[in-house]
Structure formats: structure tokens, C-alpha cells
Amino acid sequence: MATINTILRKKSNKQGLFPIAVRVTKDRKSTFLYTGQYLDPKFWDGTKQKVKKSHPNSARLNNLIAIKQAEANSILLDTAAKDGDHFSVQELKSQLTTTLSGHSFFEYAEKHFKQLKESKKLSRIDSERPLLNRIKDYMGGKSLSFDQITVPFLRGLQSYLRAVGTLGDRSIANVLMFIRTLYNRAIQEKLVKPEFYPFGSEKGKIKIKIPQSVKIGLTSEEISRIENLDLSVHAPQNHARNVWLFSFYLAGMRIADVLKIKWADIHEGRLFYQMSKNSKVISLKISDKLQNIIDQYADLDPGTNEYIFPELRGIDHNNADRMLRSTKNATLKFNKHLKKITVKAGISKKITMHIARHSFGNIAGDKIHPLMLQKLYRHSDLKTTINYQANFIHKEADEALDAVINF
Structure with a gap:
């Protein structure tokens, strides 16, 4: 050998x-x-x-x-x-x-995943691995070097992904953004030359267009219906509702953060926690509605370092892979129960755990200043908050339409 x-x-x-x-x-x-x-x-x-x-x-x-x-x-x-x-x-x-005439894109991607694993960013690996697999499918088992990633190559990849028929425009954009991210890093490490960079806004380059997604949240009346449902004989559905409302009451906190909240994170009527996504630390008031949910899980001494919700209890928090899998399984379970809850509440909209965030944005509308929403959403950039909230601000557009057609 x-x-x-x-x-x-x-x-x-x-x-x-x-x-x-x-x-x-x-x-x-x-x-x-x-x-x-x-x-x-x-x-x-x-x-x-x-x-x-x-x-x-x-x-x-x-x-x-x-x-x-x-x-x-x-x-x-x-x-x-x-x-x-x-x-x-x-x-x-x-x-x-x-x-070896050109640096292998696939080998570089594996190195990227290795670094993510060492940083315990398993959710990113989970979302980016399928993107790499789609590029490999396009190559049909052949190797791919960075110098092969040209504008014609990327256009061919786009056409192939559209022809597959199972991917939407956003998923195709995600594949291109994955390539762009690794290409930029390879340039920084001086593994490839910047003059061959195929992305950009200038003519002849690939400009990645991210399509807008439709974000539909619940109204305050619809949420009241969910709050007032009698689910006392349906413990799994009641639990799913509690977790969803817990997220909503805290400005649409992500499910990965909700399940990691511990009794030790509560001090003097406030919740202190660190986001999983960007490690930001935030403190939020525990409202009466939120306290009512917390009280339903007070089966342990509040001074312990145990999780409030049971999904992650008994799991070593250093075992990032198991924490991720348990969170994903719990989310699937919650979404299944939420579907049944919407039927009982007479709501036609599709509801998932993530819709709690959209619902908060929908009710907030233009009532709350963007700077405060940025804090509540834990966004790093105010522009992100403004773009997100634009999905739920309809008053001016509605009034403009009425002004023209109501004659």
C-alpha cells in the first residue's frame, strides 16, 4: 500500500x-x-x-x-x-x-464541517450537509476544485437544481450561499485567487437573489382562543401549548432556547438566558401569563440547575449531538400536537413552533419601535429587524388601497 x-x-x-x-x-x-x-x-x-x-x-x-x-x-x-x-x-x-492542480472544494467543505463540530455548532452541520450533498449529486461522483467553480458552472448547477423539481428558490439560493461562504474563506486563506471569484453584483457575475417568504402569524384573537382551550384531559397537547405560548410570551424565543431554560435562570421575576444562535445574553420580565405556565412544571426545587421543560432532562449538556437530536424530535412532536390544537380552536392557519415568532411580530406590527423589537428579537443588525417586521406592517398599504377604491 x-x-x-x-x-x-x-x-x-x-x-x-x-x-x-x-x-x-x-x-x-x-x-x-x-x-x-x-x-x-x-x-x-x-x-x-x-x-x-x-x-x-x-x-x-x-x-x-x-x-x-x-x-x-x-x-x-x-x-x-x-x-x-x-x-x-x-x-x-x-x-x-x-x-491537486486545484484545491478540492469537497475536502475544504469537510474541513469546514470538522471545525463546526469542534465548535459544537451541530445545527449548522445539520442544515448545511444537505447543501453539500446536492452539489455532489450534480457532480455525479466527480471531484470539484475551486477553479472549476465558475459562472457557467454555477448557472449549470442552478438549472440542475430547478430541474430536480423538489427544491424551491430559497433552497437553491441556500446552496449558492454555501458555496459563496466557503469560497470567501478560501480566498482569505489564500488558497484561491480573488480575481476568479464568480459572485458579485457586476455584470457577468452570479448575484444571489433571496426570495421573500410569506410570514403569517396569528392574531391576538386567535391566540386567545388557544389560551382558553380546555386541554386538561389531553396532557401532551396541553404541554405543546405551554411550550408554544412560552415562546410567544418571550417575543418568539427559539425552541432550542426554550427547552434549555433552567430554574436557575429565573431571578426576582426575570428570566436571564444566553441565546444558542449568537450567544447573546438577555433579561426579560416574567409576565403573569408566563408565570402561570412555569408554575405547572414546578415539580423540582426552583434552586436546582434542572431544565424547566422535561425534553432535555437527564442529557449531558456537553453532548451537543444528543441535545440537538432531542430538540429536533421534540419540535416534531410539538408541531404534531399543535396541528390538533388549531383544529380544536377553529384556526385555519398552519401553526408550528416557529409561528410563535411570526405571531409576536404580527401583533407587534408598527406599535413597537424597531430598536425595542431588535432587542426583543435579539437581532444583531437593526436592518434585519426592519426587514422582518415589514412582513407584518400592513396599515399604511391598506389605507392607501381604501383611499383609492372606496369611492
Whole structure:
């Protein structure tokens, strides 16, 4: 079996720097594939096959080395699976040279997912992994380098995704934004050249258009109907209603945050918590309605560090994967019960856990100043709040229509 290592070659250039190369050895014969980078030997760790941290660009160079080694190893495994051990080092070199001529987008994406996993951002992996899979489907098992990601390639990808027929415009835009994000990072790490960047607003580039989605929230009258339903003999539905209202009463708090609220987060009639999405810390008043829900779960000493709602109890909070899976399963369960609740309340709108956020926005309308809504929504940018709230502000448009047609 062939082996792959990264070394400094012995022949230096005129500046006294030595080339970093990937060495492939099989049957005691070696071939070298150059990375195009040179290094002073004092910065090279031969044991770890890495650039020492004392080098000013060590992170970028080590990223490049990791990607090159991963690409080479991938080709090596594919060749072995196809031809067994019956291939020469020269044949392998031919395939590696072709592959390594451009940085692999797929290998870079896997490195991105690895970093997300280390940061315990599993929900992002969960949402972005399908995007990568759609790009792989388009490539039909072929490799993809960054220099292949051109405007014609992206247009072809868009056409393919539309032809599949199962994806909406927003899902297609998400695929393009995923590519754009990784391409920008690769530019920052100097792995690809910015002059070949295919995205932008100028003519001939790909401009990603994010379609507006229809956001429909409940009215205050509809929410009152849900509040007043007698669900005493339907414990699962009552629990789903409580969790939904808990979210609504706190400006549409995300379900991932709702389920992580602990008794220890309540102090002197206020709730203090840190958002999962952006780690922002916020304090909100516990209203009488909210307190009524909390009291229904007071089966533990309020001073404990246990969760208020039962879905995540007993799970190690450091086990990010299990926390994510349990939250997703709980959301599916809640949405199932909410569907039954809407029927009982005589509401025709579709209700999910996320509609609690839309409902708060719908009732807030233009009654609350955008700066306060930005705080309640925990948005980093006021523009995000204004764009979101525009979905629920209809008064001026309605009055304008009435002014014309009511004659």
C-alpha cells in the first residue's frame, strides 16, 4: 500500500527556502507533488509534518498541507478500491497531479464541517450537509476544485437544481450561499485567487437573489382562543401549548432556547438566558401569563440547575449531538400536537413552533419601535429587524388601497 507524507525537499531556491512537497511512496519508490510553497527549515516540524507556530503564516500553510494530504489520500483510496494494489507510483502520480492542480472544494467543505463540530455548532452541520450533498449529486461522483467553480458552472448547477423539481428558490439560493461562504474563506486563506471569484453584483457575475417568504402569524384573537382551550384531559397537547405560548410570551424565543431554560435562570421575576444562535445574553420580565405556565412544571426545587421543560432532562449538556437530536424530535412532536390544537380552536392557519415568532411580530406590527423589537428579537443588525417586521406592517398599504377604491 502506498503512503503519503509531507516533507521539505532538500534542494533550495535562490532565497535559501525549501519546497514543501507531498511525497507518495509505493513499493519503495517515491514521487513528489509540489505545493508551490517554500519554507525556511527552522520553521518546519518534520515529526508532525507541519509548519511551526512561530511562522507568521503557519495557520494558512498548515491548512494548505492538510487539504493537499486529504486530497492525495482520497485519490489513493479510490485508486486502491478500483485497481486493488495493482498500480504503479507513476500511475498514481498522474491522477494526483490532475486532482491537486486545484484545491478540492469537497475536502475544504469537510474541513469546514470538522471545525463546526469542534465548535459544537451541530445545527449548522445539520442544515448545511444537505447543501453539500446536492452539489455532489450534480457532480455525479466527480471531484470539484475551486477553479472549476465558475459562472457557467454555477448557472449549470442552478438549472440542475430547478430541474430536480423538489427544491424551491430559497433552497437553491441556500446552496449558492454555501458555496459563496466557503469560497470567501478560501480566498482569505489564500488558497484561491480573488480575481476568479464568480459572485458579485457586476455584470457577468452570479448575484444571489433571496426570495421573500410569506410570514403569517396569528392574531391576538386567535391566540386567545388557544389560551382558553380546555386541554386538561389531553396532557401532551396541553404541554405543546405551554411550550408554544412560552415562546410567544418571550417575543418568539427559539425552541432550542426554550427547552434549555433552567430554574436557575429565573431571578426576582426575570428570566436571564444566553441565546444558542449568537450567544447573546438577555433579561426579560416574567409576565403573569408566563408565570402561570412555569408554575405547572414546578415539580423540582426552583434552586436546582434542572431544565424547566422535561425534553432535555437527564442529557449531558456537553453532548451537543444528543441535545440537538432531542430538540429536533421534540419540535416534531410539538408541531404534531399543535396541528390538533388549531383544529380544536377553529384556526385555519398552519401553526408550528416557529409561528410563535411570526405571531409576536404580527401583533407587534408598527406599535413597537424597531430598536425595542431588535432587542426583543435579539437581532444583531437593526436592518434585519426592519426587514422582518415589514412582513407584518400592513396599515399604511391598506389605507392607501381604501383611499383609492372606496369611492
